Amino acid sequence: MAVYTQLSAEVLGDLIAQYDVGELVSAKGIAEGVSNSNWLVETTGSAANGRRFILTMYERRIDIAELPFFLGLLDHLAANGCPVPRTIHDRSGASSRMLHGKAVALIEFLPGVSVGQPTPAQSRSVGRVLAEMHAKAQDFSETRANDLDPHASARVLADCGEEALQAIDPALPAMIGVANEVAENWPQDLPQSIIHSDLFPDNVLMLGETVSALIDFYFACNDAMAYDLAVTHAAWSFSGDGRDFRPDVGRALIEGYEAVRPLAQDEREALPLLAQGAALRFISSRAQDWIDTPADALVTKKDPMDFVRRLEFYRREGKDVFAA
Ligand SMILES: Nc1ncnc2c1ncn2[C@@H]1O[C@H](COP(=O)(O)OP(=O)(O)O)[C@@H](O)[C@H]1O
Numbered sequence: 271m272a273v274y275t276q277l278s279a280e281v282l283g284d285l286i287a288q289y290d291v292g293e294l295v296s297a298k299g300i301a302e303g304v305s306n307s308n309w310l311v312e313t314t315g316s317a318a319n320g321r322r323f324i325l326t327m328y329e330r331r332i333d334i335a336e337l338p339f340f341l342g343l344l345d346h347l348a349a350n351g352c353p354v355p356r357t358i359h360d361r362s363g364a365s366s367r368m369l370h371g372k373a374v375a376l377i378e379f380l381p382g383v384s385v386g387q388p389t390p391a392q393s394r395s396v397g398r399v400l401a402e403m404h405a406k407a408q409d410f411s412e413t414r415a416n417d418l419d420p421h422a423s424a425r426v427l428a429d430c431g432e433e434a435l436q437a438i439d440p441a442l443p444a445m446i447g448v449a450n451e452v453a454e455n456w457p458q459d460l461p462q463s464i465i466h467s468d469l470f471p472d473n474v475l476m477l478g479e480t481v482s483a484l485i486d487f488y489f490a491c492n493d494a495m496a497y498d499l500a501v502t503h504a505a506w507s508f509s510g511d512g513r514d515f516r517p518d519v520g521r522a523l524i525e526g527y528e529a530v531r532p533l534a535q536d537e538r539e540a541l542p543l544l545a546q547g548a549a550l551r552f553i554s555s556r557a558q559d560w561i562d563t564p565a566d567a568l569v570t571k572k573d574p575m576d577f578v579r580r581l582e583f584y585r586r587e588g589k590d591v592f593a594a
């Protein structure tokens with residue numbers, strides 16, 4: 271379910287008329303995604319902007335005041351050769367508009383599919399593109415703090431409360447203590463850029479072994495580049511439920527990354543802890559969503575235990591997972 275708001279053909283037609291993209295031909299709701307409403311829009315087209323677009327209506331989690339950061343980042347990265355969709359600006363030059371009290375943006379459609387079970391070759395490509403993205407983001411002029419760091423994970427879990435966590439799974443309350451421990455030891459001086467921080471397979475479009483698009487930059491922020499690599503490692507190198515680690519996929523990801531941007535010694539040494547922080551970030555948001563999502567919501571809830579298994583793996587295996 272990823273169409274939370276119904277928009278009539280007339281409303282959509284009037285909206286599309288605000289852009290230099292021709293007239294509306296069709297608009298189909300997109301089933302994937304959980305945060306926003308998305309439509310695949312086709313128009314009669316224009317030479318400058320083409321004929322296929324993604325229309326996004328921002329529904330939850332995103333602070334509208336931060337949209338200029340997220341949309342400006344897409345334009346900056348696309349202009350610098352990253353496989354990232356650019357935003358289509360309306361006739362007044364704005365990258366977002368308000369519609370029925372919600373912000374909307376029209377975004378370039380890029381081809382490709384999200385892979386279910388990545389191969390090492392696909393993972394290597396993602397590592398390479400992630401490192402290129404970090405390099406190209408260095409000179410983006412705007413900044414955004416990471417509001418989902420390990421201190422935040424510890425706070426979110428504590429706010430959920432031991433009883434509610436216990437009701438989801440008996441292993442979850444202990445995560446509060448683990449999050450505090452990881453937060454206390456969190457490295458402060460690793461090299462930074464703007465990071466994606468949610469680069470799961472469903473946020474990467476691929477054509478075979480080539481990355482055709484990185485999408486969904488709505489958690490992007492300034493933070494350690496090695497942390498972004500750790501998030502991507504946690505997202506790509508395991509079966510979805512976190513039970514099976516795929517060492518060849520994990521190794522290929524890091525090799526691909528280092529082919530563009532070799533890790534410094536302190537970054538490599540930090541990876542086991544960064545990966546634990548990454549797992550805790552998704553344990554905490556998933557636990558919070560599990561508790562907050564109404565029982566009748568048409569959304570597939572994500573299981574925090576998928577990332578408790580990853581966390582336990584990273585704590586058990588230590589630095590061997592990331593050995594060169
Ligand atoms: N620029 C794009 N080009 C092609 N497809 C896209 C693009 N942006 C989003 N999509 C499609 O829409 C789906 C949901 O988008 P996403 O931004 O991940 O939504 P959410 O923020 O709700 O998770 C993606 O899985 C993909 O299929």
Ligand SMILES: N[C@@H](CCOP(=O)(O)O)C(=O)O
Pocket residue numbers: 303304305468470473486552555556572
């Ligand atoms: N990748 C996160 C959820 C974030 O949702 P998205 O649809 O906005 O990418 C997770 O798996 O918990």
